[in-house]
Amino acid sequence: MTKEMTHLDxxxxxxxxxxxxxxxxxxxxEAATWADVKAVQDEAVALAAKMKNIADGEADxxxxxxxxxxxxxxxxxxxxxxxxxxxxxxxxxxxxxxxxSARNAAQSLSHAVADMRxxxxxxxxxxxxxx
Amino acid sequence: MKNYIAVVFSSxxxxxxxxxxxxxLDDEGELTVHGAAVIRRDDMGHIHVADRNTxxxxxxxxxxxxxxxxxxxxxxxxxxxxxxxxxxxxxGAAVGAGAMAGGIVGVTADAVTEDRRENAAGESFxxxxxxxxxxxxxxxxxxxxxxxxxxxxxxxxxxRRENNARTNAxxxxxxxxxxxxxxxxxxxYYPGMM
Numbered sequence: 001m002t003k004e005m006t007h008l009d010x011x012x013x014x015x016x017x018x019x020x021x022x023x024x025x026x027x028x029x030e031a032a033t034w035a036d037v038k039a040v041q042d043e044a045v046a047l048a049a050k051m052k053n054i055a056d057g058e059a060d061x062x063x064x065x066x067x068x069x070x071x072x073x074x075x076x077x078x079x080x081x082x083x084x085x086x087x088x089x090x091x092x093x094x095x096x097x098x099x100x101s102a103r104n105a106a107q108s109l110s111h112a113v114a115d116m117r118x119x120x121x122x123x124x125x126x127x128x129x130x131x
Numbered sequence: 132m133k134n135y136i137a138v139v140f141s142s143x144x145x146x147x148x149x150x151x152x153x154x155x156l157d158d159e160g161e162l163t164v165h166g167a168a169v170i171r172r173d174d175m176g177h178i179h180v181a182d183r184n185t186x187x188x189x190x191x192x193x194x195x196x197x198x199x200x201x202x203x204x205x206x207x208x209x210x211x212x213x214x215x216x217x218x219x220x221x222x223g224a225a226v227g228a229g230a231m232a233g234g235i236v237g238v239t240a241d242a243v244t245e246d247r248r249e250n251a252a253g254e255s256f257x258x259x260x261x262x263x264x265x266x267x268x269x270x271x272x273x274x275x276x277x278x279x280x281x282x283x284x285x286x287x288x289x290x291r292r293e294n295n296a297r298t299n300a301x302x303x304x305x306x307x308x309x310x311x312x313x314x315x316x317x318x319x320y321y322p323g324m325m
Contacts, residue, residue, distance in 0.1 A: 016314040023183065106313035107165050114133075114163035114271030121273040 008113050011050050015106035018043050022099045032091050040098055041077050047105060048073040054112070062112050069101070069108040076101040133294035136278070138266045138287040139259060143171055143181070145285055146264035147318055152281045153266060154315035161277045166311030167268035169318040172259045180310045181318030269294060269311065 018040060025036045048070045055066040076097045138153075140146040146169045157164045169181040259265055266287070272278055275291070282289055292298055 019313055103166075103313055110163055110165045110313065111271070114165075117160055117163060118271070118273055120160075 006113075006116065007054060008109060008116055011047070011054055012106060012109040012113055014043075014047050014050065015102055015109055018047060019099065019102040019106055022095060022102055026092075026095045026099060030088060032088075032095065034091065037091055037094050037098070044073045044098060044101060045077050047102075048077075051105065051109070054109075058112060059115075062108075062115055065108045065111060069105040072101040072104050132273070132275075133269070133271050134275075135292045135294050135298070136266075136268050136270055137259075137290045138268075138282050139290070140264050140266075140285065140287050141262075143169070143264045143318070145287070146171070146266055148285050149266045149282060149287050150318065151315065152285065153268060153270075153278075156277060156281055162270050162272040165269040165271070166313050167266060167270075167315075168311045169264060169266055170259070171264040172261055174261055176261065178259065183312060183316040183319065267311070 021040050021043070025032050025040060028036065051066055051070050051073075055063045055070065058066060076094070138146075138149050140149055150167060150169055153164055153167060156162050170178055171181065172178050270278070279289060
């Protein structure tokens with residue numbers, strides 16, 4: 001119940017912005033280039049690094065979720081670097097993989113944010129008075 | 132508590148207001164939205180997902196999730212109805228022939244039996260009548276009264292289903308991901324949606 005931005009909120013916003021950029025790249029369709037892909041891939045790698053720090057401070061269940069999202073971001077990054085298949089199909093596949101990774105990252109972070117908010121809500125919840 | 136919600140409105144504009152209000156609650160820390168989208172059932176019975184206005188043509192054949200989610204929110208009968216609903220689901224960018232292509236993907240991906248689909252057909256779209264729109268979302272909420280109070284002035288009717296292992300068992304935990312946006316977006320309406 002606070003508007004103060006935490007490191008979790010910031011990372012979540014980064015993941016949301018990444019998803020928007022990848023969506024915009026996909027919407028370019030045939031006009032999308034490897035330069036577009038590389039730009040978002042760099043942001044995906046940066047987000048993964050930020051999430052690694054966050055995961056360490058989370059409870060075990062949340063840590064597992066976040067680490068799974070990090071693994072997907074890393075895997076999407078490797079798809080760009082490998083680019084065994086050339087051409088527009090490879091760009092489309094890589095963008096689709098990056099989009100799924102960004103969505104996964106945003107959702108795992110939003111669950112972590114929800115967890116944090118629930119803890120804050122419980123802290124201010126009125127206590128029951130026994131008769 | 133983690134819930135799937137569908138907030139049904141009389142029009143697309145009202146649903147857009149509902150989506151904005153939902154994300155505003157997230158901004159204020161009153162609840163947390165994990166993903167949300169605006170959908171509409173047109174006068175032909177097709178359900179359309181309103182894409183982000185900058186994503187024209189981004190999506191193809193993603194019919195599997197939304198019908199299943201609507202069915203899930205509707206309850207045990209609706210679970211089956213939702214699957215049947217996917218057969219006539221159209222993505223925002225895919226109207227006409229493309230709409231049916233999306234439906235075919237939905238049905239084959241769900242791999243339901245013919246009997247089950249036939250049984251469900253009469254009760255399809257349990258939560259969404261012709262011409263109505265809805266905000267569908269996955270949320271975490273500590274007090275349900277917060278969302279209730281925000282949607283009531285907009286005329287929204289809220290359906291909830293708890294997001295737990297049992298409710299997810301039929302479809303898997305991430306079936307809805309393809310069409311829900313993890314942030315607020317301006318829904319784009321296509322010809323045939325309004």
